[in-house]
Amino acid sequence: MLDYEDIIQVHIELSSYCNSSCPSCPRNIDGGITDPELIPNSLSLDDVKKILSVDLLKQLKNINFCGNYGDPIMCKDMIEIVQYINEHNNTVKLAIHTNGGARNLAFWSDLGRVISTMPNAHVVFGIDGLEDTNHLYRIGVNWQKLMSNVKAYISAGGLALWDFLVFSHNEHQVEQAKALSETLGFSRFIEVSPHGFKYNGKMRVVDRQGKFLHFLEQSNIKTRPVDVKMLFDKVDFDLTVEDIKQTHNNIRKSVRDAGHFNYQNQRDRFAAMDSIEIQNCMSVRFSEIYIDSNGGIHPCCFLGHINQDSSPIPELEWHKHWIETTIGIENINSLNKPIKEIMDSYFPLIKESWTKTFAQGRNPMCALKCGIQRPMGHIRS
Numbered sequence: 239m240l241d242y243e244d245i246i247q248v249h250i251e252l253s254s255y256c257n258s259s260c261p262s263c264p265r266n267i268d269g270g271i272t273d274p275e276l277i278p279n280s281l282s283l284d285d286v287k288k289i290l291s292v293d294l295l296k297q298l299k300n301i302n303f304c305g306n307y308g309d310p311i312m313c314k315d316m317i318e319i320v321q322y323i324n325e326h327n328n329t330v331k332l333a334i335h336t337n338g339g340a341r342n343l344a345f346w347s348d349l350g351r352v353i354s355t356m357p358n359a360h361v362v363f364g365i366d367g368l369e370d371t372n373h374l375y376r377i378g379v380n381w382q383k384l385m386s387n388v389k390a391y392i393s394a395g396g397l398a399l400w401d402f403l404v405f406s407h408n409e410h411q412v413e414q415a416k417a418l419s420e421t422l423g424f425s426r427f428i429e430v431s432p433h434g435f436k437y438n439g440k441m442r443v444v445d446r447q448g449k450f451l452h453f454l455e456q457s458n459i460k461t462r463p464v465d466v467k468m469l470f471d472k473v474d475f476d477l478t479v480e481d482i483k484q485t486h487n488n489i490r491k492s493v494r495d496a497g498h499f500n501y502q503n504q505r506d507r508f509a510a511m512d513s514i515e516i517q518n519c520m521s522v523r524f525s526e527i528y529i530d531s532n533g534g535i536h537p538c539c540f541l542g543h544i545n546q547d548s549s550p551i552p553e554l555e556w557h558k559h560w561i562e563t564t565i566g567i568e569n570i571n572s573l574n575k576p577i578k579e580i581m582d583s584y585f586p587l588i589k590e591s592w593t594k595t596f597a598q599g600r601n602p603m604c605a606l607k608c609g610i611q612r613p614m615g616h617i618r619s
């Protein structure tokens with residue numbers, strides 16, 4: 239698999255805090271309640287200096303500040319971290335993914351100024367509509383504040399890209415948003431087909447008390463296969479924190495039983511993936527590692543989900559249990575151990591698992607995400 243000396247791309251979750259609650263983001267339940275088991279954290283400048291040594295920084299071609307559970311802009315030391323990268327690798331291709339709604343104008347001007355000195359750096363703003371629609375997915379993002387932040391950043395010289403998730407409620411605004419992006423000075427506008435329509439093909443939205451509000455629906459123009467399908471007789475139900483904890487416990491119990499795998503419940507489903515050939519490993523294809531907001535090292539963002547107990551899915555529970563019982567969670571943390579040591583002890587075991595059956599120890603998450611029967615990644619226009 240990937241060796242330390244060959245890493246050219248690093249995906250980092252600088253923070254698992256967020257100012258928004260998008261309905262299909264794993265940090266919250268259907269846009270309302272923050273996952274009760276999420277323990278957010280941000281990396282500090284000192285953490286980043288420890289994790290990304292000057293030597294490693296110099297060998298990198300791409301750095302992606304994105305993550306699974308948060309918004310990088312919520313990281314307190316964001317500007318200093320970008321300055322540290324700039325100091326040691328000015329030409330690295332740096333991408334910062336954000337909803338753009340947090341922090342003040344001084345922050346955005348400062349960020350724009352640093353980014354303007356880096357020839358290949360940019361911010362990708364996730365803006366899914368206009369004033370009357372963006373907040374339907376980017377719940378909690380205030381349009382006026384977002385626009386002021388964007389203007390402060392661009393006028394300070396920062397390169398800005400706009401990613402637009404197309405739903406049925408905003409598909410009629412794509413051309414208008416594209417025109418606005420040009421007026422504001424964005425360098426690129428792209429339409430992205432969202433995932434997460436898991437309630438009979440719809441996305442459910444609840445409020446902060448768990449009360450069902452409405453559904454978001456797929457665009458009629460831009461559709462993608464429904465990747466995770468949950469079929470319920472009734473989908474417009476309210477939720478409580480207790481319901482959420484119960485669901486989490488049920489999933490955990492179905493995979494683990496007093497510290498051992500309870501194969502009874504999951505074996506057939508996992509074993510059904512034995513015939514899937516794993517050949518799309520993102521870590522191998524992009525020479526990439528993923529670093530979570532606690533400093534954990536993973537081959538990819540898919541496996542990086544285990545840094546939180548929230549939103550468990552059986553394949554991830556399997557992986558988390560496997561890490562705990564083989565290597566140890568603390569032994570994949572780059573704040574405790576050098577990345578090279580972590581990779582040498584961890585990554586070859588993942589690769590070995592690809593040619594096994596589930597009964598022999600195949601990692602079911604690798605088959606789910608990177609098997610040849612399943613295309614992966616965003617479908618972009």
Ligand SMILES: C[S@@+](CC[C@H](N)C(=O)[O-])C[C@H]1O[C@@H](n2cnc3c(N)ncnc32)[C@H](O)[C@@H]1O
Nearest residue numbers: 262304305306308309335336337364432433434
């Ligand atoms: C979890 S977010 C973290 C970064 C940042 N908070 C943001 O939203 O841009 C990771 C990426 O997922 C994208 N995203 C969020 N919801 C999505 C969805 N339903 N379908 C596809 N991409 C989505 C975001 O736009 C972002 O590029």
Ligand code: SF4
Nearest residue numbers: 256258260263308337
């Ligand atoms: S802005 Fe990003 S991290 Fe925050 S809730 Fe939305 S998708 Fe998740």
Ligand code: SF4
Nearest residue numbers: 519520537538604608
């Ligand atoms: S899920 Fe497995 S196969 Fe896919 S990118 Fe991650 S490590 Fe590679």
